[in-house]
Amino acid sequence: MSKTVFYEKHLEQNAKMVDFAGWDMPISYPLGIIKEANIVRNSSGFFDVSHMGRVEIKGKGAEKFIDKILPININSLKVGSAKYTLLINENNEILDDLIIYRFSNYFLLIINASNTDEDLNWMQSFKDKEVEINNITSETGMLAIQGPDVIKIFNSLSNNAIKDLGRYKFKNISIEKNNIFVARTGYTGEDGVEIIFNLEFANKIWELLTNNNVTPCGLGSRDLLRIEAGLHLYGHEITKNSNPIDIGLKRLLESESSNYINNNYIHSENIKKGLISMTGLLVTDRGIPREGNEIYFKNSIIGKVTSGTHSTTLNHSIAIGMIKKDFNIVNNTVRIKVREKFLNAIITKLPFYRRSKK
Amino acid sequence: MSEIPNNLKYSKDHEWVNIEDNIATIGITLHAAESLGDIVYIDVSSLNQELNQFDKFGEIESVKAVSDLFIPVSGKVIEINQDLEGNPEYVNDDCYEKGWIIKVEITNSNDLSSLLDSSEYEKII
Numbered sequence: 001m002s003k004t005v006f007y008e009k010h011l012e013q014n015a016k017m018v019d020f021a022g023w024d025m026p027i028s029y030p031l032g033i034i035k036e037a038n039i040v041r042n043s044s045g046f047f048d049v050s051h052m053g054r055v056e057i058k059g060k061g062a063e064k065f066i067d068k069i070l071p072i073n074i075n076s077l078k079v080g081s082a083k084y085t086l087l088i089n090e091n092n093e094i095l096d097d098l099i100i101y102r103f104s105n106y107f108l109l110i111i112n113a114s115n116t117d118e119d120l121n122w123m124q125s126f127k128d129k130e131v132e133i134n135n136i137t138s139e140t141g142m143l144a145i146q147g148p149d150v151i152k153i154f155n156s157l158s159n160n161a162i163k164d165l166g167r168y169k170f171k172n173i174s175i176e177k178n179n180i181f182v183a184r185t186g187y188t189g190e191d192g193v194e195i196i197f198n199l200e201f202a203n204k205i206w207e208l209l210t211n212n213n214v215t216p217c218g219l220g221s222r223d224l225l226r227i228e229a230g231l232h233l234y235g236h237e238i239t240k241n242s243n244p245i246d247i248g249l250k251r252l253l254e255s256e257s258s259n260y261i262n263n264n265y266i267h268s269e270n271i272k273k274g275l276i277s278m279t280g281l282l283v284t285d286r287g288i289p290r291e292g293n294e295i296y297f298k299n300s301i302i303g304k305v306t307s308g309t310h311s312t313t314l315n316h317s318i319a320i321g322m323i324k325k326d327f328n329i330v331n332n333t334v335r336i337k338v339r340e341k342f343l344n345a346i347i348t349k350l351p352f353y354r355r356s357k358k
Numbered sequence: 359m360s361e362i363p364n365n366l367k368y369s370k371d372h373e374w375v376n377i378e379d380n381i382a383t384i385g386i387t388l389h390a391a392e393s394l395g396d397i398v399y400i401d402v403s404s405l406n407q408e409l410n411q412f413d414k415f416g417e418i419e420s421v422k423a424v425s426d427l428f429i430p431v432s433g434k435v436i437e438i439n440q441d442l443e444g445n446p447e448y449v450n451d452d453c454y455e456k457g458w459i460i461k462v463e464i465t466n467s468n469d470l471s472s473l474l475d476s477s478e479y480e481k482i483i
Contacts (some may be wrong), residue, residue, distance in 0.1 A: 014397070027395075032394040032450065033421045220422060263372070286399045288419055310398040310421050317398075339424070 004050035005141040005202040013216060021114035023239075025049040028218035034223035034312050035172060040188055041313055041353075044147035045217035046209050053116035054136045055198060058106040061130025064259065066107055067127060070100065071266055073254040077102045082168045082183055085252050086244060087111070092265050093240045094117055097232060097249075099185060101170055108181075110142075112234045124197075126261075127149040141202045144222075145214060146192035148355070153212050154182070154193055157283060160194065176204065187222065189229025189353050224309045227320060230280060230351030236291060237278060237320055246274035246322070248350075276303065277325045280348035281336065283317035287335045287343050295321050296335045296342070302327045305336060311352060318352050319345065361388050363454055367431040367470065374454065375473060377464070382431050385458045386418065386449060389483045393442070394420040397446045399483075401429065402460050407435045415460065415478045421475035431469040433462030 001024040002288070010017060015026030026048065028036060041046045057065060067074045074086050079102050087096040096115040101108040109208035110161065111119050123133055145154065155163055162182055170183035181196040197205060210216070232238050237247055244253055244266075253266040265271060283289060289308035294301050303323030311318045319336065327334070330349055336341040362368075367375045372390035374385040391397065402416030409429045410417055412420035416427040439458050442448060464470075474482070 033395040034398075224421065236417070243432075286401060286425075288398070289419070 002051070006048045006050060006292070007153050007253070009203075009206055009216075015216075015218060018219075019049065019151075021112075025051060026216075026218040027220040030283055031215070032220070033220040033224060034310075036215065036217035036226045038312060039215045040190055040217060040221065040225055042148070042216045044145065044149040044192075045221070046143050046145040046214050047217050047219070047222050049140075049144045050137075050141045051113040052137075052142060053109075053111035053113060053119065054140060054142065055109045055111060055116075056136055057109065057123075057131065057136040058134065058226075059130050059132040061128055062106055062132075065127060065260050066133045067257050068119065068158045068261055069123065071242075071253045071255045071260060071262065073256065076254070079104050080169055080171060080187055082170055086238075086249065087122075088244075088262050088265075089122055090261050092262060094234075094238055094242055094244070095122055095240070097234055097238055099183075101183060105150055106125065108195055115234060131143045135212055139145055139199065140196050140197055141205075142194065142196045143205065143209075144186055144188075144189045144192065144194045146188040146225075148191060150190075150192040150214070151184075153214060157208055157212065158182075162334075165193075167191075174351045175201075175208070178204070182207075186341075187229075187231055188225035189231070189347055189351060189357055190225070197299070212352055213306040223307075224311070227309045227318060228305050228311050228313055228351065228353040230353075232322065233307060237322075243271060245271055246276050246278070248278045272306065276322050277328045278350070279303075279323055279328050280339075280350040281299055281305070281319040281321055281334070281345040282348045282352070283319065283336070283343050283345045284312070285345075286317075287338050287341060289318045289319040289321075289338050289343065289345070294337045295323055295345075296337065297327050297332070301323065302334065313353055317343075318348075320350070361454075362474055362480050366478040367473035367475065369412075369428065369473060370482060371428045371430075372429065372471050372483075373430045375430045375470075376458075376469065380467070381423045381436070381459050382433060383458050383463045384430060384455055386427070387479070388426070388453050389402045389481075391450050391453045391457070394418065394423055394425060396448075397449045400446055400459060401427070403431055403435055405435050405438065408465070409433060409435070409462070410473070411466070418459075427459070429460075429462065430473055431462065431464050432466040433464045435460060435476065436463050437461040438460045460468070
């Protein structure tokens, strides 16, 4: 199994380790998923996300290549900005969801660990001589530092280096002579940053964060937080055959470029005719819906659960599911079949949780 | 290393039993609680229900997993820990005291011989 640069730290902290897409990763530390999630909601926590794929697209043809493979409006992506988007292949299959970052003369893509090899293979098959694709995943470490106190703490660690950094913006800064990429992005519904750095800086940043009371949190709490925040996870809400409109991601299909390989597809009438849609489910009974559980309205099956967890922020179990569009009516009660029991749930608009803006 | 009090008996399904006269107090071991992670729901059989040894008597659910609970001794349910409904975390924080789950009146004391003592239980985890 692959190990991140923080592997020894996780073991030192007695983390419970699991296989995540071929990486030996911490699902939780002894504090446990719920306390870790609460820390991120109330103060600050950090996650080792070094398993995520980090790929640079460079060369003279980089801009044209990005315009060809992603559904973004490339002119609206300014240098120093990031954008969430989808990688869709020539068969209209969604290979991944990712964040693209634009530097002055190249691009960085952060992709899912589980899809890194397939994404790279596909991109390689589409590139020409003027495009260079560098997988820098193993040469760098990456942390997501999340929570309402994070910006203040990170500014104090970096001599106010991110004082003016807006949401979905990024910059390169320096901490103790180490060059660090900092983006004001995240996957928890909280404010915070995601940072990328050279392997040599890994021990130092771990120490700086823990000395400033930023708590290491595992992938279990990260999943709980992203479900509360109504954020998609590839393999759950997004699959190869998903229609981007069904899963609520129509806004990502912004390209008007005839150079984009799926230009016809994203502007076709067919894509608009989806029959299912994504919904939040607030469970009013005791029990947690799990992926694959069937959702019923009266006695008919109307869909399936894609993710479920227990939210301590809401003090309810919650789930995300895909259901037939006609039944996606906020405040309607549905039933979810969990093992042999039926749990009542209320159709709820996503996200379940939205942070208060200061 | 999980704590295993030597005054208790254990089942292979990771329940502990504390016997006082003919009353058995039952919970899950620290090893089981740690494996499950944060527990959020505990649903058990109703009062006065009569159960045979190793019958399912409920379910315990954590953020990540669900597990069946099996009664280590035959008995009639005489008390359920009501505190766990509002504070399921007692099972994670203090599984042998505040995190007890159910009390039964033992109906077949022969069942006790099939349970493990602390050193036998330690060997299977």
